Amino acid sequence: MTSYSSRAVALLRGINVGKGNRIAMADLRECTESVGCRDVATVLASGNVVLTHDRPIPELRQALEAAYAERFSYDAVVQVFPRAAVADAVEGYPFESLPEHHDYVVFSDSRQVAGRVAELMNDAVRPDSTESVAAGPDWVYWRVSRGDTLKSAAAKVLDSRENKVHLTTRNLKTLLKILAVG
Numbered sequence: 001m002t003s004y005s006s007r008a009v010a011l012l013r014g015i016n017v018g019k020g021n022r023i024a025m026a027d028l029r030e031c032t033e034s035v036g037c038r039d040v041a042t043v044l045a046s047g048n049v050v051l052t053h054d055r056p057i058p059e060l061r062q063a064l065e066a067a068y069a070e071r072f073s074y075d076a077v078v079q080v081f082p083r084a085a086v087a088d089a090v091e092g093y094p095f096e097s098l099p100e101h102h103d104y105v106v107f108s109d110s111r112q113v114a115g116r117v118a119e120l121m122n123d124a125v126r127p128d129s130t131e132s133v134a135a136g137p138d139w140v141y142w143r144v145s146r147g148d149t150l151k152s153a154a155a156k157v158l159d160s161r162e163n164k165v166h167l168t169t170r171n172l173k174t175l176l177k178i179l180a181v182g
Contacts, residue, residue: 005052007083009178010064011107012047012076013168021074031071035063041181044174050181079107079168090175094134095143101130102149103172106140106158113166114138117157124153
């Protein structure tokens with residue numbers, strides 16, 4: 001087996017939102033280090049972890065989900081991407097940023113799910129709105145008016161039972177902060 005070191009980004013779904021799944025970032029860093037990750041940094045308090053690792057991404061994801069579930073009693077859903085893929089997602093954002101809008105990237109653990117979700121979200125967008133959806137390889141690009149993030153028909157696609165276990169959404173501004181960590 002070849003040894004390598006690589007930077008990756010782990011995106012946890014559903015922590016520190018509302019009253020449930022409260023996790024201190026110091027504890028999240030410590031838990032991440034406990035599975036052999038190095039140079040661990042968290043960004044904001046919404047489950048963004050930048051790390052260095054020595055294993056294939058699927059194995060890293062499995063180790064992180066197991067460690068987080070055990071340590072935090074949390075049914076962990078973690079998307080793990082090479083840092084370079086996150087940079088590609090940010091660089092490829094296809095929409096003009098508009099005032100009073102959010103620019104999102106919806107990450108998926110399945111290319112098939114990402115494609116299906118992009119199609120369903122795009123079909124749900126009202127033609128007379130400024131909301132926009134486009135497919136990326138393992139993610140979906142989404143621009144939505146502030147105040148409509150949870151209310152739009154496209155948002156309902158993200159929250160369906162079959163989709164939400166495969167997805168996590170990040171604001172473009174958050175992703176830029178993640179990439180600034182290195």
